[in-house]
Amino acid sequence: MTQINVRVDGASYSDDVEPRTLLVHYLREQLGKVGTVVGCDTSNCGACTVHLDGEAVKSCTVFAVQADGSEVTTIEGISSNGTLHPMQKAFHEMHGLQCGFCTPGMIMASIDLVNDNPDPSEDEVREGIEGNLCRCTGYQNIVRAVQQAAGEMNGRPAAADTLGAQS
Amino acid sequence: MTLLEEPAAATPEKEIGKARRRKEDARLITGRTTWTDNMVLPGMLHLAFVRSPVAHGKITNIDVSVAQQAPGVIAVLTGRDVADEQGSLPCAWPVTPDMVNPGHPSIAVDEVNHVGEAVAVIVARSKTAAQDAVELVDVDYDLLPVVLDMEEAVKAEADLCHDHTESNTSYHFVFDAGDAGTGADTEQAFADAEVVVSRRFVQQRLIPAFMEPRSVVVQPQGTTTRSGPRPRSRTSCG
Numbered sequence: 001m002t003q004i005n006v007r008v009d010g011a012s013y014s015d016d017v018e019p020r021t022l023l024v025h026y027l028r029e030q031l032g033k034v035g036t037v038v039g040c041d042t043s044n045c046g047a048c049t050v051h052l053d054g055e056a057v058k059s060c061t062v063f064a065v066q067a068d069g070s071e072v073t074t075i076e077g078i079s080s081n082g083t084l085h086p087m088q089k090a091f092h093e094m095h096g097l098q099c100g101f102c103t104p105g106m107i108m109a110s111i112d113l114v115n116d117n118p119d120p121s122e123d124e125v126r127e128g129i130e131g132n133l134c135r136c137t138g139y140q141n142i143v144r145a146v147q148q149a150a151g152e153m154n155g156r157p158a159a160a161d162t163l164g165a166q167s
Numbered sequence: 168m169t170l171l172e173e174p175a176a177a178t179p180e181k182e183i184g185k186a187r188r189r190k191e192d193a194r195l196i197t198g199r200t201t202w203t204d205n206m207v208l209p210g211m212l213h214l215a216f217v218r219s220p221v222a223h224g225k226i227t228n229i230d231v232s233v234a235q236q237a238p239g240v241i242a243v244l245t246g247r248d249v250a251d252e253q254g255s256l257p258c259a260w261p262v263t264p265d266m267v268n269p270g271h272p273s274i275a276v277d278e279v280n281h282v283g284e285a286v287a288v289i290v291a292r293s294k295t296a297a298q299d300a301v302e303l304v305d306v307d308y309d310l311l312p313v314v315l316d317m318e319e320a321v322k323a324e325a326d327l328c329h330d331h332t333e334s335n336t337s338y339h340f341v342f343d344a345g346d347a348g349t350g351a352d353t354e355q356a357f358a359d360a361e362v363v364v365s366r367r368f369v370q371q372r373l374i375p376a377f378m379e380p381r382s383v384v385v386q387p388q389g390t391t392t393r394s395g396p397r398p399r400s401r402t403s404c405g
Contacts, residue, residue, distance in 0.1 A: 018295075034205040035198015039378045047378060075198035088196040092188065100195030101378035107196065135377050 004068040008033060009077025017064040023057075024048040026064035027074060035076040035104055039133070046132030049105035050074045056112035058105075058131070075104035078111070086152040087111050087145070096145035098136030106132045110146045118154040120147065203382040211384070212241060215297035217287040217304045219279040223328070224308035226277055229287060234303035239296030243304065245287045246276035266338040269329035279308070280328055 001016040008031060017026055027033040027050070038060060039047030048059045051073040078085040087107050090096065097103045106129065113120060113128035120128060125146045126139065134142060151157060194200045231243040246253070256271035274285050287304050291297035312326035319325055320335040328335050344350025357363055 028204075033198075034202070037202055037379075038204065045378065075196075079197055084196070091196050092192040095186070095189065097192065097195055099377050099379070100192075100200060101202070103195055104198050133378070 002065050002068075004065055006067050006070055006072055008072045009074055019063065019065055021064040022060050023050070023052075023062040023064050023067050023072070024059035026067075027059060027072070033074050033076055036074045037101060037104060039101060039105070044133065045102065045105070046109060046129075047102050047105040049108040049132065051108060051112065054112075054115070056109045073108075075107060078107070085111070087114070087149040090145040090149035090152065091142070094141045094145035094148055096137065096142040097134075102132060102134045102136075106134065106142060110142075110149065113146065114150045114153055118150060119156075120150055122147070202379055203384060204379075206384045208384065208386055212290050212292060213294045213297045215289045215291070215294070215301050216285040217289070217301050217306065219275065219282060219284045219286055219306075219308070221279060221308050221310060222282050222313045223311040224279050225311060226275065226279065226286060226306060227309050228305075228307040230305040231287060233305070234289060234300040237291075237296065237300040237303055239292040240289060240300045241292065242290040243287060243300070244274070244290070246272060246274035246285075249274060250276045261338075262340055263338040267332055267334075267336070269332050269337075278311075278330060 002019055003014065003016050005012070005014045007013070008027065013031060015026070015030055017030070024036060024038055027036050028038070036050055036059060037047050039045035041060060043058050043061045046058055049056050050059045051057070051071075052059075052062065052067060053070050054073075079088060084092070085107075087110055091103060091107060096106070109129050109132045110125075113125065117124055117128070122143055125143045129139075129142070129146070226246075229245045229247075231245065234240060234243045250272075253273045255268075256273070258266070258268050261268070269280070274288060279286060286306055289297045289300040289304075291300060311330070314320045314326050314328050314335060320328070323334075325335055341347045343353045345352040345354070
């Protein structure tokens with residue numbers, strides 16, 4: 001066992017973990033942060049994406065010990081006082097989800113994408129989230145959601161008549 | 168039931184052409200939904216599967232003795248252990264009355280027919296104990312011919328995917344409107360056409376496979392098995 005100290009969604013934790021414990025398993029099973037899900041176990045799908053010191057990582061490819069001393073943010077830590085993060089709001093408004101399983105990772109990867117690129121084109125969004133798989137929506141509305149959120153996150157409110165989920 | 172009030176007379180709002188906001192999103196976009204893997208019951212046991220690394224082979228021996236002794240392992244079951252009671256996954260929609268169903272046991276008994284087919288299951292007190300024990304099961308296979316190409320597979324001389332069937336053809340699905348009785352003679356239509364265009368189309372196998380597959384948490388009670396307090400089984404999506 002190895003002791004790690006991490007901050008997750010604003011709270012500090014000090015825990016003993018096996019060196020082989022994956023960050024996603026630490027989050028889910030030791031901290032109860034079950035909002036972050038395991039989709040494939042093989043680092044293909046990106047459903048387990050969280051932020052590690054502000055950067056999107058697939059938490060099934062990171063050992064918990066690698067997060068020692070770091071700040072982790074999950075899907076459960078991005079809204080505050082009942083106010084959704086613009087990315088969460090956009091996924092709802094643009095119908096960017098169906099079953100919702102990929103959504104936590106999709107939203108966390110998209111926030112990182114927009115942090116790096118405040119005004120991504122459709123192609124840039126598609127390339128930016130290529131590590132995240134969705135089996136339901138076909139990505140159209142996910143791309144629209146990311147672009148809408150990018151606007152809101154960077155003070156560019158979208159014209160109402162240009163919006164609307166295509167379903 | 169008695170209708171006590173007349174329906175409201177107001178003209179209903181037009182629905183067609185209007186985007187609708189979903190009502191179920193709040194928990195899904197904030198990480199607060201209940202997936203099967205979130206559910207924990209007191210004393211819950213976990214399963215892990217030993218899977219075939221070969222596409223086609225006879226199982227000649229399975230040695231589970233080391234796995235059975237591994238820490239946290241409650242039981243190791245092979246297909247042979249449950250052969251008489253496991254049955255076969257039924258086909259919900261036989262496409263034709265004479266469709267050949269080669270059988271789909273939960274755990275392979277004598278033969279594996281695809282890579283990843285389950286050949287044994289570990290029951291253990293934790294996920295990690297179950298997964299560790301998977302690596303301790305020793306399975307011997309006699310390799311059999313592998314059939315990879317659909318057009319080769321349906322030829323008379325093709326190797327069989329399933330040794331107990333007579334061919335690799337499961338059924339004939341008639342698309343010709345004349346033959347199916349749903350339209351006129353297709354051959355005649357081609358014969359009468361001014362221009363005939365021939366193209367070859369290949370379509371992938373279509374499998375709706377949402378990311379959380381069908382899954383369930385079960386709580387055995389007494390001699391019967393009942394679903395847990397909040398069983399979750401996703402059966403359709405996408």
